[in-house]
Each structure stands twice: as structure tokens, then as C-alpha cells.
Amino acid sequence: MQDSAPRIFVNDTTLRDGEQAPGVAFSFNEKLAIARALDAAGIDEIEAGTPAMGPDEIHTIAAIANANLSCAVMAWCRALEADVDAAIVAGVRRVNISVPASRIQMQVKLNANPAETAESLRRIVAYARDRDLEVAVGCEDSSRATPADLALLAHSAQDSGAFRIRYADTLGVLEPFGAYEAIRRLSEATDLAIEFHGHDDLGLATANTLAALRGGARHASVTVLGLGERAGNAPLEEIAVAAAQTGQYATHINISDLNDLAVLVADAAGRAIGETKAIVGRDIFSHESGVHVSGLLKDARAYQALDPAAFGRRHAIVIGKHSGLAAIRAICGDLGLDPEAETMALAEIRALAQRNKRAVPVDHARRIASAFQEILSARRADSRVWP
Ligand SMILES: [Zn+2]
Known part of the structure; x- marks a missing residue:
């Protein structure tokens, strides 16, 4: 790794998006063990779950929040006061508040136009900030949003006190050149730190994440083994090793922990690790x-x-x-x-x-x-x- 390599932050969502993979359900103990292992491996932030799912999830998130981890612990919320209240009950200090960014999702999920969505976002971020929460805003389906709509949401997030904006390629439709351009454009529209959250429907989540970092994102949202919705997310192990191997970015990830972490998550998820899976597959050496x-x-x-x-x-x-x-x-x-x-x-x-x-x-x-x-x-x- 080059000394001058810019520091990037690795935010793991194995416990939230990863668990949304079809058929995956972690137990309390598994979630806690994964959280501790992620922390030990040098992850900067863990998205621990969705408090609105109910008491069991809140209990688990609370245990992770109280586990004296070095990393930040975040809970995922919709743009609803009830979701923010549930996160407060779970005891986290940081929330990701998610809003739809594409017109189709605004319509289907909120029956709202961009101005109404931006206003809702402004209100809910202020609500969470008033309750001493650190707020990151997640823009769902950013890759199908217009640049103007995305800029509008970014302004709302920044004006109301959020510290970061997540560009989510929710449907995994981006390619690396488009990801680079989209993040470069967003970085011109906001002073907020930008996180990229990529899905792997085209097999491009890792490439898109690296392109987004080149475009100005400083936070990479990842999951162990790429576990996640449909084809999954950008794999933690691939981003961490690509950053180190290319010398382009500095992280705090302990590369030597990645194998054990992969085995831990694969066991808890009931999934085999592909023999040729990059970085952690049986046959890669x-x-x-x-x-x-x-x-x-x-x-x-x-x-x-x-x-x-x-x-x-x-x-x-x-x-x-x-x-x-x-x-x-x-x-x-x-x-x-x-x-x-x-x-x-x-x-x-x-x-x-x-x-x-x-x-x-x-x-x-x-x-x-x-x-x-x-x-x-x-x-x-x-x-x-x-x-
Ligand atoms: Zn996702």
C-alpha cells in the first residue's frame, strides 16, 4: 500500500443487506459473532439491522451496540419517525435513513414527487438529529434517479444535518464508467461524504465500487462474500484486497482475517463458498x-x-x-x-x-x-x- 494512498472507509452491511439474501436468517449469537469478527477485522462501520422489524431485531442490534466495538454501529431506517424511534430503543447512535431516489420508487413506495420526497427527508433527518442521532441518508435506486432529483435529495440531507449520502445501485444496473460519472456528478452537487452501495446483478459490484471510489466516494458499502439481495453486494474481501493490492486506497482491514470471516458468515448463512470465489475460494491458490x-x-x-x-x-x-x-x-x-x-x-x-x-x-x-x-x-x- 502506498503511503499517499487516500484512506477509504469500509462499511459492512452483512447483518442487514446480507441477511436479506434469500433464505438467510442469522441467529442472535451468529449476528453478535459476525459483528465482533467484522470489528476485529478492521471494519469502520457495521449496519447491524433494521429495528422496525420488531423486538427480536432491536434486542440483537442493542447487543451489538453495547458490545464495546471499535467500529460505528448503524441501524437501517425508512424515512419514518417510528423507524427512528425503534433505532433509539435499540441504543444506536447512528442511523441510515433510506429514501427512494428514482421516480418509479418514489411513486410506488411513497406516492410522492421529488419535491415531496425531499421535504419528507428534510423532516425525518431533522427529527433524528433532534434526538442526537448521527444521520446518513441512503438514496435507494440512485442509479435510476435523475441527477437533478439526486442533487435535490442531497441538498435536503445536507441542509438538515446528515453527515453522509449513500448512492445505492439497488438493482445492480450500473457499469463502472457510469458509476464513475454518477459519483463525480454527485460529488459536485454536495459537500456530504459519499458512500457507494453496489449490487452484483451484472457481476460488476466490485468494479462499480472501485469506479465510484475513483469518482470521489470515500465509503464502500460491502458484505462478506457479497451476501445480499438477489445476486448480492460488493464483497468485502474483494474491495479490501483490491484496495491493498492496487495500492490505490488505504483501509484498516486486516487481510489475514478475511478467510475466517468468510467461513463464519458462510456457515451462519448456510451457504457454501464457491471453490473459485475470489480471495477466499478453496482453489484460488x-x-x-x-x-x-x-x-x-x-x-x-x-x-x-x-x-x-x-x-x-x-x-x-x-x-x-x-x-x-x-x-x-x-x-x-x-x-x-x-x-x-x-x-x-x-x-x-x-x-x-x-x-x-x-x-x-x-x-x-x-x-x-x-x-x-x-x-x-x-x-x-x-x-x-x-x-
Ligand atoms: Zn442493497
Whole structure:
């Protein structure tokens, strides 16, 4: 990370948007454990839940708010006094007040026009500020809002005492160039800090979040593993590592905590972590291709994107259809194979992987290599006896 890299703030909403993923329901203990793990990993802010959901949710948010975490704890509210009151009961000091920003959502959710929505926002932010809450304003469906409507909401939020505005790509319809332009435009319309909240419907949530940061956002809204509505959100682990790896942004995230955090959330969500999931997938440090393995064994930097040691992990050589002799030598170095045995073993291993359509376990590959070596040695012994 460059010393001059600007600091960005990572706001995690695994416990709110993440839990809105279909079929996901965290228990009280799971939520508290996730909150503590997020805090320990260096998250700046946790969106802990939605107090308006009722007493159980309020009880959970209160426990998180009282857990002596270093990070800020926020509750998600609609633009309703009852929601703000519920957040106060939960004991948080910070709320995100959400308003629709697109015309279609203003109409469907509030039956209101932009001026009426902006006025409602002004009133509810003032209501929360009067009760000593720190208020961030979330503009739902910002990506389908007109720039003028978004600027109007930003003015209302700023004038009434909010400290931040969230640009939510609620439906995940942005692409990175559009995200950059939209945030740049919004930053010209307001002095408020800008947070970007991206969804992954087009597989672009991470790219859009990075583009938004380039455009002037300083807060990234993320979830562990990208857990969230529909295709999910920008994954915490991807944003944190991309920030560090590119040297473009500084965060307080402990990269070495990301794996454990992913496992904790996946277990609580009842979801498997994809084998090739960026940053935390099982196979992301595994190599089979002969060309790659050969290069890695000579100098890991030849084919290393991320240093596995930074994540408490190691490169793994997978033996399969695309393996080369370098991999056979690497796993059989102690067997004293003749070059001919190596070549024969490689051919057999490749054929086996092709037939079974899967990798060959290292132990099995070693047994194959040993068997060929024995055959060769026996033949040689025979030829000495019977020249
Ligand atoms: Zn969302």
C-alpha cells in the first residue's frame, strides 16, 4: 500500500443487506459473532439491522451496540419517525435513513414527487438529529434517479444535518464508467461524504465500487462474500484486497482475517463458498497447468497474483490432465524416479484424470509413479540377468 494512498472507509452491511439474501436468517449469537469478527477485522462501520422489524431485531442490534466495538454501529431506517424511534430503543447512535431516489420508487413506495420526497427527508433527518442521532441518508435506486432529483435529495440531507449520502445501485444496473460519472456528478452537487452501495446483478459490484471510489466516494458499502439481495453486494474481501493490492486506497482491514470471516458468515448463512470465489475460494491458490506449475516452482512471482501467505494459505499443485513433468518431479522428488518413469507416470496420470474428469490425488499419483519405477527397475534387473 502506498503511503499517499487516500484512506477509504469500509462499511459492512452483512447483518442487514446480507441477511436479506434469500433464505438467510442469522441467529442472535451468529449476528453478535459476525459483528465482533467484522470489528476485529478492521471494519469502520457495521449496519447491524433494521429495528422496525420488531423486538427480536432491536434486542440483537442493542447487543451489538453495547458490545464495546471499535467500529460505528448503524441501524437501517425508512424515512419514518417510528423507524427512528425503534433505532433509539435499540441504543444506536447512528442511523441510515433510506429514501427512494428514482421516480418509479418514489411513486410506488411513497406516492410522492421529488419535491415531496425531499421535504419528507428534510423532516425525518431533522427529527433524528433532534434526538442526537448521527444521520446518513441512503438514496435507494440512485442509479435510476435523475441527477437533478439526486442533487435535490442531497441538498435536503445536507441542509438538515446528515453527515453522509449513500448512492445505492439497488438493482445492480450500473457499469463502472457510469458509476464513475454518477459519483463525480454527485460529488459536485454536495459537500456530504459519499458512500457507494453496489449490487452484483451484472457481476460488476466490485468494479462499480472501485469506479465510484475513483469518482470521489470515500465509503464502500460491502458484505462478506457479497451476501445480499438477489445476486448480492460488493464483497468485502474483494474491495479490501483490491484496495491493498492496487495500492490505490488505504483501509484498516486486516487481510489475514478475511478467510475466517468468510467461513463464519458462510456457515451462519448456510451457504457454501464457491471453490473459485475470489480471495477466499478453496482453489484460488491451486495450479494444474504444466506451464504455470513449472514457472511457479522456479519462481513463485512468475504466476502469483496474490501472496497466499498474506491469507494464511499456500500454493497447491493439483495433479491432473494438464500437469507437466515439473509437477510430477515436485510431488515425487523423494522417490528417485528415472526420467522414463516420470514420463510414463505423467501419461498414465493424464489419462486417468481424463477418464475420471477430475484431479488425481497426490498420494495416488505417487503410487502410479512408484509402480512405473518398479516395473522399470525390474526390467533392468532382468536384462542384467539375461543379457
Ligand atoms: Zn442493497
